[in-house]
Structure formats: structure tokens, C-alpha cells
Amino acid sequence: MFQPVPNPSTRPEPPKFGDQDLIRRSASTVTPPAQRQTEVAKLIDVSKCIGCKACQSACIEWNDTHPEIGINTGVYDNPHDLTPDMFTLMRFSEWENPETNNLEWLIRKDGCMHCEDPGCLKACPAPGAIVQYSNGIVDFVHENCIGCGYCIKGCPFNIPRISKVDHTAYKCTLCSDRLAVGQGPACAKACPTQAIVFGTKEEMKQHAEGRITDLKSRGFANAGLYDPPGVGGTHVMYVLHHADKPEIYADLPNNPRISPIVEAWKGVTKYAGLAVIGIAAATGFMHYLVSGPNRVSEADEEAAEKLTGEERRP
Amino acid sequence: MSTDYDVGKGDKIHAGKPVTVDRYTPGARVNHWITATSLVLLALSGLALFHPALFFLTELFGGGPLTRVIHPWIGVLLFFSFFGLFLRFWKANLWKREDGTWLARIRDVLTGHDERLPEVGKYNAGQKFVFWAMSVLIIVLITTGIVIWDQYFFEFTTIGQKRWAVLVHSIAAIVIISVWIIHVYAAIWVRGTIRAMTRGSVSGGWAWRHHRKWLRELVAKSSKGKSGRTPAE
Numbered sequence: 001m002f003q004p005v006p007n008p009s010t011r012p013e014p015p016k017f018g019d020q021d022l023i024r025r026s027a028s029t030v031t032p033p034a035q036r037q038t039e040v041a042k043l044i045d046v047s048k049c050i051g052c053k054a055c056q057s058a059c060i061e062w063n064d065t066h067p068e069i070g071i072n073t074g075v076y077d078n079p080h081d082l083t084p085d086m087f088t089l090m091r092f093s094e095w096e097n098p099e100t101n102n103l104e105w106l107i108r109k110d111g112c113m114h115c116e117d118p119g120c121l122k123a124c125p126a127p128g129a130i131v132q133y134s135n136g137i138v139d140f141v142h143e144n145c146i147g148c149g150y151c152i153k154g155c156p157f158n159i160p161r162i163s164k165v166d167h168t169a170y171k172c173t174l175c176s177d178r179l180a181v182g183q184g185p186a187c188a189k190a191c192p193t194q195a196i197v198f199g200t201k202e203e204m205k206q207h208a209e210g211r212i213t214d215l216k217s218r219g220f221a222n223a224g225l226y227d228p229p230g231v232g233g234t235h236v237m238y239v240l241h242h243a244d245k246p247e248i249y250a251d252l253p254n255n256p257r258i259s260p261i262v263e264a265w266k267g268v269t270k271y272a273g274l275a276v277i278g279i280a281a282a283t284g285f286m287h288y289l290v291s292g293p294n295r296v297s298e299a300d301e302e303a304a305e306k307l308t309g310e311e312r313r314p
Numbered sequence: 315m316s317t318d319y320d321v322g323k324g325d326k327i328h329a330g331k332p333v334t335v336d337r338y339t340p341g342a343r344v345n346h347w348i349t350a351t352s353l354v355l356l357a358l359s360g361l362a363l364f365h366p367a368l369f370f371l372t373e374l375f376g377g378g379p380l381t382r383v384i385h386p387w388i389g390v391l392l393f394f395s396f397f398g399l400f401l402r403f404w405k406a407n408l409w410k411r412e413d414g415t416w417l418a419r420i421r422d423v424l425t426g427h428d429e430r431l432p433e434v435g436k437y438n439a440g441q442k443f444v445f446w447a448m449s450v451l452i453i454v455l456i457t458t459g460i461v462i463w464d465q466y467f468f469e470f471t472t473i474g475q476k477r478w479a480v481l482v483h484s485i486a487a488i489v490i491i492s493v494w495i496i497h498v499y500a501a502i503w504v505r506g507t508i509r510a511m512t513r514g515s516v517s518g519g520w521a522w523r524h525h526r527k528w529l530r531e532l533v534a535k536s537s538k539g540k541s542g543r544t545p546a547e
């Protein structure tokens with residue numbers, strides 16, 4: 001049992017982190033704070049999840065979203081995808097283990113991974129629409145969001161969704177508003193089996209160690225932690241019983257990283273692009289300085305008069 | 315009637331001192347300026363999202379969200395408006411033998427030695443390059459633009475396709491803005507050009523100096539019209 005985050009006192013307290021703790025801000029440069037806050041993380045132990053969706057309900061309740069009542073298409077996923085009103089989603093996969101011939105029912109809680117190197121933030125063109133706090137939380141700031149959908153293209157996990165109501169992007173906030181006052185995320189609080197636990201990133205890694213040892217002792221030789229290095233690690237991690245095959249968990253990416261196309265778009269294209277435009281303008285300017293305007297001469301006018309006059313004679 | 319590929323409906327010589335030559339009809343000019351305005355607005359609204367240093371340009375359009383909303387609609391306007399120009403001008407922009415010679419003497423072009431250049435029709439190779447570059451780039455921009463127009467077209471493509479589309483869109487935008495700079499610069503550098511798109515006419519000397527073949531065709535056409543005879547082919 002991992003000791004859950006205790007309830008905070010009822011006395012008003014200043015928020016535990018804020019604008020002074022930003023380490024990244026979309027389309028802006030920030031001076032990171034001298035002292036980084038302790039990194040936090042949520043650990044989702046897939047092997048302990050019973051698919052009750054209490055976390056989904058808690059998320060809806062805390063964030064006061066109102067997902068549409070859906071329809072059943074024959075699978076347990078409900079709704080069928082993340083939406084602007086559903087920041088987390090239990091994804092159910094049926095997997096036949098070729099080694100044991102057992103049917104395994106894999107349930108993964110999908111949602112924002114809070115990457116250390118967030119692709120959404122890299123792609124975002126609006127200053128301050130996406131921020132990253134020094135404790136690792138990646139958060140969307142709706143007042144600054146312009147609804148362009150670039151974050152969707154930047155995200156290696158296909159998480160952000162644009163609301164059709166206010167045309168801004170939504171995703172899991174890691175309950176930044178709860179954490180700021182010393183609470184844990186709503187989903188972790190609601191989970192009846194402690195499949196979701198929350199603490200510092202170090203604590204979560206240690207806790208995961210114990211879980212992995214336990215799973216290995218029960219025959220899951222490939223049990224392991226999902227903390228993908230391609231995005232600098234994440235602040236939402238999974239314990240997987242088949243960590244060698246993350247894709248069997250409803251297409252969890254095997255080695256996620258910011259797409260090289262996005263890197264090229266947000267990297268060399270910006271600098272080279274502005275340089276090309278600048279060079280085109282400067283070349284024109286230089287050419288004008290060197291060669292001056294190309295003027296029609298008197299002789300040209302006379303030649304034209306002669307040509308038109310001559311030819312016009314009947 | 316003239317069958318010259320590059321002589322437009324309204325192209326006409328007015329004799330006198332100096333000679334003036336009608337080059338663009340009012341319809342063509344209005345069409346051109348709608349296209350020009352939309353291209354500039356697209357460049358400004360697009361560049362606002364292209365680089366954080368240019369985000370302030372969103373103020374021109376009433377803020378970030380409105381810039382995001384309005385840009386693709388101006389794109390649609392540009393597409394149809396340019397299509398009008400395309401229908402008007404494509405024939406006169408077909409590649410001709412003298413265009414190769416003209417290009418080979420690009421040094422003389424840049425140093426203003428027009429007397430060393432072959433006689434060209436209504437458009438020279440540089441103008442034809444701008445025309446075809448714009449045509450191709452606008453098709454690329456509208457195609458990729460629709461792919462990344464998430465408000466209406468999100469479901470139709472995958473995220474992988476959208477990533478390519480936004481990359482290609484931004485590169486095509488850079489290229490079209492550079493082509494536009496060349497286009498505007500050429501109009502400023504070659505004196506007497508801008509009035510073609512404002513008042514619709516150029517001076518005879520301008521036509522003689524820069525588009526002599528076109529001028530000769532017009533002369534031939536008008537003498538034909540005047541005399542009412544059809545010369546032997």
C-alpha cells in the first residue's frame with residue numbers, strides 16, 4: 001500500500017506553484033527559476049486496474065465537464081475516444097498471449113503523459129497557451145489558446161482535443177489546481193485499487209520497482225516501467241506487465257518522441273524561412289542601390305510613336 | 315481578329331504623343347487587386363502564427379483566435395480570385411522560344427540592358443515564372459491548408475498527414491512570399507509598370523522597351539482592324 005496524499009488543512013494557503021515556476025512557456029522564452037520544484041508523477045499500474053472507471057467519473061466531476069451521453073458500439077471504451085470533455089479514458093484491449101494462450105484483458109488509462117519534453121508546447125504558436133511548471137506539469141491556459149490545433153500535431157500520444165464550444169484545446173491538467181493546494185489528482189483519489197498513485201517522481205519510480213518485482217515473481221518476466229526516454233521521461237508513468245510490448249495496450253507508442261516532421265517544422269523551417277524572406281527583400285534593395293531604376297527613355301517613346309504611326313498609315 | 319496567344323481582349327494602342335497602350339481591363343485590375351490584398355492579408359495572418367516574434371501581427375486581425383478563424387477564409391477568397399486571374403492570363407504565359415534566350419541573358423536583364431534582349435510578348439520569362447510559381451503554390455497552399463483546417467476538416471486526415479501538411483504549408487508560404495517580393499520589386503524597379511495595374515495602360519515607350527513583340531502584334535492587329543482587310547497569311 002502506498003500512503004495516499006493526505007487531505008490538506010482547511011486553512012487558506014498560498015498556491016504551491018505558479019507563474020514564477022515556469023520552465024517552459026509556448027512561443028515565449030522564460031528564464032527558468034533557479035530552484036526546480038520536486039518533480040511529481042502519477043503512476044498507473046495497469047496490472048491493478050479493474051476497469052471500474054471511477055477515475056473517469058472523478059475527472060468529470062472535478063473538472064466539471066459534461067460529456068455527451070454516448071452509444072454502445074460493442075466495446076467497453078466509453079466514450080469511444082478522448083474528447084474535450086473527457087480528459088482520461090479507460091481503453092480496453094483483448095490480447096491473446098502467444099506464450100500462455102491466455103486471453104488477457106488489458107485496461108489502460110489513457111490521457112496526457114505530461115512529457116518532460118512536451119510536443120504540444122513545442123508546436124503551439126500562441127504565447128503562454130501551454131506552460132510547463134518546474135514540478136513537471138504541462139498545462140493549457142485557455143485565455144491564451146487560439147484553437148489552431150497545432151498541439152494535436154505536436155503530441156506524440158494523440159491527447160489534446162479542441163472544444164467545439166469555446167474552440168480551445170483541452171486535456172488532463174494533472175489536476176494542477178488541486179496540486180497547487182496540496183491535494184492529489186482526482187483520479188488517484190478515486191481509484192479503489194490504488195492502480196493510480198501520486199507522489200514525487202522518485203517515490204513513484206521506487207513504488208514501481210516494488211510492483212515490478214512482484215509482477216515478475218508472478219510470471220510476468222517482462223514487467224516494467226513505462227517512462228519513455230524519447231520525450232525526456234513523463235510525469236505520468238505506467239507499470240506494464242508486458243513492458244516489452246507497449247503497443248498491445250491500445251497502441252501505446254513503443255518509443256514515443258516528437259515527430260521529426262514537427263521538429264523540422266518548428267526548427268529549421270522557422271529560421272531558414274525568415275532568412276529566405278529577408279534575403280529576398282535585401283537582394284531587391286541591393287539591386288536597386290546598384291543598378292537604379294529601369295527607366296523608359298525618350299528614344300523608346302519615339303520608337304513607339306514611329307512604329308504605331310507608321311504602321312497605322314493606310 | 316488577332317489570334318496571337320498573348321494579345322488580350324482589351325489590349326489596344328492609342329496613338330498620340332506619347333503613345334499609350336491599354337494593357338489591363340478594369341475587370342482584370344479589380345481581380346488583380348482582390349488577389350493582391352488577400353495574398354498580403356494571408357501572409358500577415360499566416361506569419362503571425364509562423365514565428366513567435368511575429369505573433370503581434372494577430373492584433374491586425376482582432377487577436378489570435380480571430381486570426382486563426384479568418385486566415386483560411388481569406389485563403390479561399392485568394393484561391394477563387396487567383397483562379398480568375400489564371401483564366402485571364404494563362405495563355406499569355408505559355409512558354410515561348412524567346413523566353414529561353416531571355417533567361418540565358420539574365421545578366422542583361424538585371425543590368426537593365428533591354429536592348430540586348432530578344433523581343434518578348436506580353437510577358438517576359440520572369441513574369442511567366444512568377445505566374446506559374448503562384449499558380450502551383452496556391453494549389454499547394456489550398457490543399458495543405460484544408461488538411462490543417464481543423465475546425466471543419468479534422469476528421470478527413472490522419473495526424474501524420476496533418477504534420478506533413480503544416481510543414482509543406484509553411485514552406486510553400488515562405489516561397490510564395492519570396493516570389494511576391496520579387497514580383498513587387500520588379501514592378502517598382504521597371505518604371506512605368508505599376509500604372510498598368512492602376513490606370514490599366516502603359517506608355518508606348520514602355521511597351522517598346524520591354525514587350526516589343528506584343529506591341530508589334532497590337533500594331534498589326536489595329537492596322538488590320540482599321541483597313542478592314544485580312545492580309546494574306
Ligand code: HEM
Binds near residue numbers: 357388
Ligand atoms: C489558399 C488557401 C489557404 C488556406 C485554406 C490556408 C489555411 C491555413 C490554416 C488552416 C492554417 C493553420 C492556422 C489556422 O487555422 O488559421 C494556416 C497557417 C499558415 N498559413 Fe495558410 N492557408 C492558405 C493560404 C496561405 C497563403 C497564400 C499563405 C502565405 C502567403 C499562407 C501562410 C500561412 C502560414 C505562414 C501559416 C502558419 C504556418 C506555421 O504556423 O508554420 N497560407 N493556413
Ligand code: SF4
Binds near residue numbers: 120124125129144152
Ligand atoms: S490549440 Fe493547442 S497549439 Fe493552438 S494555441 Fe491552443 S494550445 Fe496552442
